[in-house]
Amino acid sequence: MKPAPTFRPLYAQVRAMLTRALETGEWGPGEPIPSEPALASRYGVSQGTVRKAIQALASDNLVVRRQGKGTFVATHTEEKASNFRFLRIVRDDGKPEYPRSRLIDLRRVRASADVARMLALRSGDALYVLRRVLDYGGIPAVLDEITLPAALFRGLTLDRCASYTGSMYGFFETQFGVRMLRADERLRAVAADARSAPLLRVAIGTPLLAVDRVTYTFGDRSVELRRGLCVTRHEHYWNALT
């Protein structure tokens, strides 16, 4: 019998409290959190312990540390190149081009049993399904179908999407307060069908890279399903195994 695996380091507890403060929005995206000495006094621990907690948050990309300036809450609205964290489709020639997004349509539908399970909803709950195409160098490369719980994205319209300049996740963060923290992806090869082929300007049957993403926010709650269909002729999906 194992005795009792109840040991929990101090820094882990501080980390949990900081995460909670981040989740409740005590400091908003882009804003600085208090300095290490301030947090040490607030939680009654040493600066070194606070430091370790913050570094764990930084390695989870919840905050960004900047020497001489402070520690800032992560945001999708100013990540520039670092936005390639969630955009793994890059050009074969390596040019770091940011694609242009063209919105196709937005529908309101009911959740199937499968989708409901993956989003921790009930069958029949309302969903938004947004479709868009990403163009690289003016050529369509990715058809995204983005599924969102309507409850979290009340008032979402095509116009609101279109009028926002910046990344999708920046839009979700600023307009709906939904913060995407991490994602899982499953990749397969599929054939272009009658629905996707015209939008990507390829022949039916063309091999496409299908990227199925589940995106999570605080507390490992899934808040987005996304299927990307990618024409991997001039672009590819990039991944580093470390």
Add this chain to the structure above:
Amino acid sequence: MKPAPTFRPLYAQVRAMLTRALETGEWGPGEPIPSEPALASRYGVSQGTVRKAIQALASDNLVVRRQGKGTFVATHTEEKASNFRFLRIVRDDGKPEYPRSRLIDLRRVRASADVARMLALRSGDALYVLRRVLDYGGIPAVLDEITLPAALFRGLTLDRCASYTGSMYGFFETQFGVRMLRADERLRAVAADARSAPLLRVAIGTPLLAVDRVTYTFGDRSVELRRGLCVTRHEHYWNALT
């Protein structure tokens, strides 16, 4: 003008010295490295500084830390489940099955300009090209074509491959002293051709997931090119965006 960006933390220097010791094989794969106090005295720094250096190596997967036991040089020969670090193809049903490998053939060829560049060789240098198929549940799923510099893998034969039980990288590590540390992958969707279709038992034209890997050892030297063609019917490529 910037003055001189020459600052280098002590722990980074210790880390570099430890990396060098690992590379030269002062401690072999699977063996323990000296304890923190021992290393601190060896390098004339505090234990805290050594700890930070070692933790950096651990996060690069060069060593593995085990509380109460010691710090051990990473090896591909006993990684059990952690071997899924370099094997991202998993079953759709999530069962953690380890596939069976069937060797197809081994050829000795000359490097083209492209391959030579990617492996930092000269055009015409000798290469080995090994092909194999991975079966999941008895069904062929992946056709791998593995390209290696002959200079590093002298005496490689099909028989030697076949007689080794364990992972490919474990084989390379123990038999040739070549240690794979990290890899980059590029994924595309392609159509099965006359060469691959029969081996994977699919029709010509079937969409396949093509995984092009470049694998690196110490000093960011590339030592393997690998192309995997995957039938993503019952399996998929898994990736976490963190």
Add this chain to the structure above:
DNA sequence: CAGTGGTCTAGACCACATC
């Protein structure tokens, strides 16, 4: 029990950014 890595503290000093 001794030895390992893991946690926590306190304090000094360094590098960087800003005013």
Add this chain to the structure above:
DNA sequence: ATGTGGTCTAGACCACTGG
């Protein structure tokens, strides 16, 4: 000059492993 995070040290104690 001040305040931030980053480095480095020294020492104490804790959790885990194995003899």
